[in-house]
Amino acid sequence: MTQQPFTRPGAFDLSALKRPAAPAPTAGGPGRGGPGAGAARGGASGAPTGTSSYVLEVTEENFQAVIEQSMTAPVMLAFYSRTRMPESGQLADDLAALSGEFEGSFLVGLVDIDAAPGIAQAMQVPSIPLVVAVLDGRPAPLLQDALPIEELRATLTQVMQGLAAQGMTARHQPLTGAPAAEETDGEPPADPRYAAAEDALARDDIDGAVAEYQKLVTANPADVEAAAGLAMARVLQRTRGVDPAAARAAADAAPDDVETQTLVADLDLLDGAVDDAFVRVVELVRRSSGDEKNAAREHLLGLFAAVGNDDPRVLKGRQALASALF
Structure with missing residues (x-):
């Protein structure tokens, strides 16, 4: 098909999906398609099978529910x-296969445009292949070429790294897979990947924790x-030994000094005054220019990452930052 610019802005026009559509067979019925609806079945549409716990086949019945999941973490729609x-x-196969490597950083929604033409119409899909990233319900074109899997992996890594740098660190829960490990005394089992960093924190070795997280x-x-x-360990590192x-007092005397103001924001964060920390730096951004503003x-953004994308205060802070920047 001929490539054309993808120019669809804003939210989706879902009016085309409101008409009744022939139900597609799913493993878990309507709604979100049931656990592993896309990963567990092939069917006439030829959806990838045996991929990961973060893949589902999108139908006209569950499309809205899939889009709503982008309010938690990104959804990648592969047409x-x-x-x-x-x-x-x-x-689509490669994207589904790679999704497990990112451990819930994004959910893959597979859209067979022959089986679900209404979705393609609502999205105004100009051509295939097409991968659209959806975050907070808003779409953005990501790929319009069939990349080799290594290039696809590199592209996804770059996208996720950029989102993490903006404090967007929430993850999707797996749709299928092995049952969760049993908890001990109400605490979730420790992830061995972070053991070295957590041990360093337990020893009050902040520099060691920063180094271990940086390795990961x-x-x-x-x-x-x-x-x-890493973001939180750096907050601890910056505030170590500070009076x-x-x-x-230094911040009060120099309200436009980036170093003194951000140090107090770090202290506010550690004291639990998250909103105060965010407001302080947002106002500093608003008043600053050039290198200081950046x-x-x-x-x-580092403070956002330390608090976590799923915290509503971070969403509020991002909105305030956008207002200060523009």
């Missing part, structure tokens, strides 16, 4: 047709939990 363009089917992030930039741990009273912005 394909094995009959019209086999390469698009291969891209360098090895896997898509590891949003490691990125969040809070002296720091606040430094304040970068610091705030």
Whole structure:
């Protein structure tokens, strides 16, 4: 099919999906398609099978529910047709296969445009293959070419790293897979990947914790939990040995100084005054310009990462930052 610019802005026009549609067989019925609806079945549409716990086949019945899941973490919609363009089917397969490596950083929704033409119409899909990233209900084109799987992995890693840097670190829960491990005394089992960093924190070795988290992030930039741990460890590192009273007095004396203001924001964060920390830096961004403005912005993004994308205060802070920047 001829490539055309993808220009669909804003929210989806779902009016085309309100008409009754022939139900597609699913493993779990309507709604979200049941656990593993896409990963567990092939069917006439030829959806990938045996991929991961973060893949489902999107139908006109469950489309809205899939889009709503983008309010938690990104959803990647892969539009394909094995009959019209086999390469698009291969891209869908590869995206589904890679989703497990990112451990819930995004959910893959497979859209067979032959089986669900109403979705393609609502999305104004210009061509296939097409991968659209959806975050907070808003779509953005990601890919319009059938990349080799290694290039696809690199692209996804870059996207997830960029989102993590903005503090967007929430993850989807797996749709299928092995039962969750039993908890002990109400606490979830520890993830061995973070053991070295957590042990360093337990020893009050903040520099060691920063180094361990940095190793994890360098090895896997898509590891949003490691990125969040690194961000918080850096807050601890910056505030180690600081006299809070002296720091606040210095900030009061220099309201436009990035270093003094961001240090107090770190202290506010550690004291649990998250909103105060965010407001302080947002206002600093608003008043600053040039390199100072960018430094304040970068610091705030680090605080967002430390708190976590699923915290409503972070969403509020992002909205305030956008207002201060523009």
